[in-house]
Amino acid sequence: MLYFLSELRDWWSPFNLFRYVTFRALAGAGSAFLVCLLLGPWTIRALQRLRQPSRLELVPALHAVHRKKNVPTMGGLLILGATTLATLLWAIPTNALVLMCLMVTWVMGAVGFADDYLKVTERNRHGLAARWKLLAQTLCALVLVSVLWGVPEWHPMASQLALPFMKSPLISDMGFIPSMLFALLVLVGCTNAVNLTDGLDGLAVGCTGSVATSYLVLSYCTGHALFARYLQIPYVPGAAELAVFCGCLLGACLGFLWWNCQPARVFMGDTGSLALGGAIATVAILINQEITLVLVGGIFVVEALSVILQVAYFKWTGGRRLFRCAPIHHHFELIAQEQLRQEGRVAELAEARVTTRFWIVSLILALAGVATLKIR
Secondary structure, eight states, X not given: OGGGGGGGTTTSGGGGGGGOHHHHHHHHHHHHHHHHHHHHHHHHHHHTTOXXXXXXXXXXXXXXXXXXXXXXXXTHHHHHHHHHHHHHHHSOTTOHHHHHHHHHHHHHHHHHHHHHHHHHHHOOTTOSOHHHHHHHHHHHHHHHHHHHHHSTTTHHHHHOBOOTTOSSOSBSOOOHHHHHHHHHHHHHHHHHHHHHHTTSTTHHHHHHHHHHHHHHHHHHHHTOHXXXXXXXXXXXXXXXXXXXXXXXXXHHHHHHHHHHSSSOSOOOHHHHXXXXXXXXHHHHHHTTOTTHHHHHTHHHHHHHHHHHHXXXXXXXXXXXXXXXXXXXXXXXXXXXXXXXXXXXXXXXXHHHHHHHHHHHHHHHHHHHHHHTTTOO
């Protein structure tokens, strides 16, 4: 909404700032951060009555060290609210790409909320049935691809399969059904990968912040005709506004991290992890940078692969384990605990050590993803 203040620039020249995507992306990040900061205590108190059964209760070695009792879940509502409010304030409200991002983020957030609510109220670790999650993800993928196919300027983004480091797409026209299935694969993979990463205080939201920063740059370049032509990447009209959305998402992640860092005062739950995964996946689909997400979101990919490999190896060997515990951040946490005990230090520091190192790797991968713009 504040974008329209730029129309008053003849009356007062500083209003001209509201025209620029870069300014509005930074302002959106700051706004979302402040919303989380201000509403965090109220949200935590409101959720304090609820407690989700912890998956770590199944792993005594980790559960004994974490000692996370009476920490409320469903804090993802704070991320959803801050991102939405900041986006509506600073992005162009009529931009269809931004509206699609908000739609998918809220749909996946609602699915996550239903999952969390069932777990909390019924003390059921299984939560919402997988078929309902898949149905919501399928509908989102169908809507995204249908809208992109319906707009001639955006049609190539839905039909092409682009690879990093390549000047031309690998597949020029995949067809509607393959495009929809590919979008569904990206959406399902990203949401579940972020959900699996959400196991240590600040881990998932910190890594998502790095990914959002990378896609802020990618979106801005994709939506800027001169930059897109210079970098030899597909130009998507209106995609620059997605940089504002990514900025708001980054600010919300940093604001939530204020309350979620160790020791966490609130967990995001599936409400937050599914919403964040859906938001990142949607931006990647809309700017035709889905494969780049494998690099930028490398932490999420490794987390998901570790679970798949653990289950497959367990079944193949008849009960043996490839990792000490999956997802892989718990494997490294158990190793860190042993190292800290040998050093005569507190084992509880293992969580912070693993989380910080994963943040570092995530930031490096995010920078590498931005570097793919130039290396073609």
